[in-house]
Amino acid sequence: MRVIRHLPRVKAPLPRVVLTLGNFDGVHLGHQAIIKAAQAQADACGGQVVAFTFHPHPLAVLAPDRAPAMIQSLHDRLATLRDAGVAVAIAHRFTRTFASFEPDAFVERFLRPSLELVHVVVGYNVTFGKARAGTAETLAALGARLGFGVETVGPVQVGRTVVSSSRVRSALAEGDVARAQALLGRPYGLRGRVVTGDRRGRTIGFPTANLHAKPHVLAPADGVYAGWVRTDGVARACVVNVGVRPTFGKLGRTIEAHLLDWSGDLYGRWVELELTARLRGERKFDGIAALKDAIAADVSKARDLLRVAAAL
Numbered sequence: 001m002r003v004i005r006h007l008p009r010v011k012a013p014l015p016r017v018v019l020t021l022g023n024f025d026g027v028h029l030g031h032q033a034i035i036k037a038a039q040a041q042a043d044a045c046g047g048q049v050v051a052f053t054f055h056p057h058p059l060a061v062l063a064p065d066r067a068p069a070m071i072q073s074l075h076d077r078l079a080t081l082r083d084a085g086v087a088v089a090i091a092h093r094f095t096r097t098f099a100s101f102e103p104d105a106f107v108e109r110f111l112r113p114s115l116e117l118v119h120v121v122v123g124y125n126v127t128f129g130k131a132r133a134g135t136a137e138t139l140a141a142l143g144a145r146l147g148f149g150v151e152t153v154g155p156v157q158v159g160r161t162v163v164s165s166s167r168v169r170s171a172l173a174e175g176d177v178a179r180a181q182a183l184l185g186r187p188y189g190l191r192g193r194v195v196t197g198d199r200r201g202r203t204i205g206f207p208t209a210n211l212h213a214k215p216h217v218l219a220p221a222d223g224v225y226a227g228w229v230r231t232d233g234v235a236r237a238c239v240v241n242v243g244v245r246p247t248f249g250k251l252g253r254t255i256e257a258h259l260l261d262w263s264g265d266l267y268g269r270w271v272e273l274e275l276t277a278r279l280r281g282e283r284k285f286d287g288i289a290a291l292k293d294a295i296a297a298d299v300s301k302a303r304d305l306l307r308v309a310a311a312l
Contacts, residue, residue, distance in 0.1 A: 001082035004090045007052075010114045014088060016047035017115045022126060023165070024053050026071035027080040029185040030123060030156040030163040035084045037153050038121040047118050048087040052111075053077065054094040056216075061094050069218035071168055076191055103134030107142050117148040124154040158182050175221035177275040187227070187274045190219065190255065194266040206295050208241070208256035209266045211273060219255060220275060222282040226302035227275040229257050229266075236262050237308040239298050240273055243282035247291050260299060260308055277305050 004010060018041045024031050038049045055074045060067040072080065074091060081089050092098065101110060106129045111117065120139055128134040136152045143150040155162045163183050171179040172188065180188045192213035209229065213219060222243035228235045238257040245254065257273055279298050285291040302308070 001078070001086055002088045003078060004088065005093070007090050007092060007110070007114045013114055013116050014048070014050060015116050016042075016045065017050045017117050018042040018045070018047045018119045018121065019050050019052060019111070019115060019117060020121045021052035021128060022123060023057060024051065024077055024081060025057070025068075025165040026168050026184055027077060027084060028163050028165060028168055028183050029158065030154055032084055032185060033156045034121055034123055034153045035081070035086060037151055038119075039085045041119045041121060041149075041151065042087075045118050049085060050088040050090065050115065051081050051086045052090045052092065053081070055091050056094060058094050058099065060216075061096060062099060068166070068169055070216055071165060071172070071218055073191065073214045073217050076189070099130065101129055103129030103138050104142065105129075106134065107139070108146070112146070117146070119149040119151065121151045121153060124152050126152075169218055172218055172220045175223045175225075175278045175281070177220060177225060177227075177278055180220075181276070187276050188220070189230075189272045189274045190217070191270065191272045192255070193270050194268065196267060206258045206292070206299075207263070208258045209271065211255040211257065211271065213255060219253075220278075222253075224279045224282065224298050225275040226277045226279055226298075226305045227257075227273055228306075229259055229271050229273060231266065231269055231271040235274070236260070237302065237306045238273070239279070239295070239302045240275060241282070246282065246284035247288070258295070258299070260303065277302075279305075 018038045020034050020038045035049065042049050057067055057070060078089050078091060120143065122136055122139060124136065126136055140150045161167060168180050168183045177188050190213055192211040194209045195212040219242055225240045227238055227240055229238045237260040240257045242255050243253060279301055285294060
């Protein structure tokens with residue numbers, strides 16, 4: 001997938017573009033439905049799917065106190081868009097100047113000089129341009145005048161729930177990684193580099209890999225989770241603790257994974273934690289012995305959930 005950081009610098013217009021635009025945080029089932037519809041249009045007209053996304057989140061610029069933590073870093077968002085079938089991603093930096101474009105000017109003066117628009121596919125609740133005044137209806141009117149088609153997709157539902165990035169964030173804030181998975185269409189993942197911790201886990205028989213995640217990326221609610229550590233194409237079962245480790249006196253929030261039946265050195269390596277189930281909330285125990293018993297029970301439960309037998 002080609003990534004363009006600054007659209008006006010493209011030397012020649014991208015040909016036969018089927019465009020979709022939005023923040024795409026999480027690339028959840030609703031986003032995937034939009035991309036699938038765009039791909040169908042591209043296949044029909046011999047075009048290419050181009051996704052226009054923003055970084056940072058518009059609210060981080062316009063109203064920082066209301067800006068949400070992101071489900072994914074920009075790197076991971078782009079990787080997921082690629083996996084969903086996007087041919088070209090435009091990751092445009094969101095600024096106050098960019099936010100001042102009137103909707104018509106955004107399409108006519110910003111997009112069209114660099115994109116040969118054949119079709120635009122958007123979500124039913126898309127907004128764009130100054131004061132978020134542009135809508136799907138705005139695009140339809142522009143398309144009729146400028147010669148490109150417009151398709152609106154959604155809403156997409158899981159059960160009775162309309163899929164949205166905000167609902168994924170709410171599920172993660174409650175530690176409900178199973179509900180987040182249902183809305184994302186894949187297990188929730190958190191990516192980061194393994195850093196040196198205080199090595200307390202090693203001293204009690206449960207060594208952990210400490211993840212340094214991006215500070216603006218949403219972590220799930222404090223608690224203990226079962227899941228997988230993925231690195232170099234290999235998945236290893238693990239138990240993950242998110243929280244402040246209150247038994248040791250609240251040492252600062254960490255994300256640390258104990259890999260089942262594996263020992264080795266992951267320091268400095270990038271890994272992805274894939275959380276599939278919440279085992280319990282974080283709690284303070286009356287001493288190290290009680291903590292060790294609880295972790296052993298967590299490991300046993302994780303084995304059952306992940307169907308991982310103990311190594312002989």
